[in-house]
Amino acid sequence: MPRNKSYSDDIVLGRAMQVFWNYGYEATSVRMLEKEMNINQFSIYSSFQNKKNLFVESIRNYREYVKKHRFQVLLQKDAGLAELEQFLQNSVQKVNQNDSSRGCLVVNTAAEIGNKDEDIAIEINRYYDFIREMLKNVLLNAVSKGEVSPNTDVEKQASFFLGVMQGLSVAKKTMDKNQLADFIAVAIKQIK
Structure with a gap:
């Protein structure tokens, strides 16, 4: 029984x-x-x-945790470039003592395991697909709002900003807030 x-x-x-x-x-x-x-x-x-x-x-x-606790602003129906910039700035300005030193579970796992385990790699890529889709929606909204050029390659920019988010996750473990602010400023400037 x-x-x-x-x-x-x-x-x-x-x-x-x-x-x-x-x-x-x-x-x-x-x-x-x-x-x-x-x-x-x-x-x-x-x-x-x-x-x-x-x-x-x-x-x-x-993935469900970050939808509720980190990405709410970017998951809003009308989130655009302003929300993306604010999200990136908030991620380094309001450093949560619990989460900042740990970084992102998925980024940490990608660094630790990478493609050594197929099942784990598949789940990492599902997470990245979720982020990329979220960013594509944000960037499409930014084009619609006139925040970025209508010629913006949304697919490539979504991948770029996924890389920015990954980089920030690692960089905020050791870099100071001014260096992180520069990182964000350059990333946003390249798309405007």
């Missing part, structure tokens, strides 16, 4: 995401996950089969 779970998969997945975000995939042990998720190893394997599946689910969970 199957046992009833005494925990919510969503809650323990959120906790696992935080552990992976703090320590990375390789440095995170099942023991650490047990402690932070507040469930035993059997329950982890019962719900997620293995550490890698738990990690892939954590990346998916992270």
Whole structure:
């Protein structure tokens, strides 16, 4: 007879995401996950089969997390260049002590694992596709509003700004706010 779970998969997945975000995939042990998720190893394997599946689910969970907590302004229907510039500036001005030193879970994972694991690489690319699509919508709005030239190659600029976001995620771990402001100013200036 199957046992009833005494925990919510969503809650323990959120906790696992935080552990992976703090320590990375390789440095995170099942023991650490047990402690932070507040469930035993059997329950982890019962719900997620293995550490890698738990990690892939954590990346998916992270995508939903950033939609709610980071990208709301860029996901607005009419967000344009002004919102993109403000978002980039806010990401370095209002440095959240918890999140800034950790950077972005997906950028960290791309640096740590890259294409070494196909399943993880697929999930990283799904996250980047989400960001790229969001940026394309922002840039299409910017063209419609006359904030940028109608000749703007929105596809290429979306990829460029995805790279800017990745770079900022890493750079804000060590660069000062003036250097980060210069980074943003040059990125915005090139599209105007």
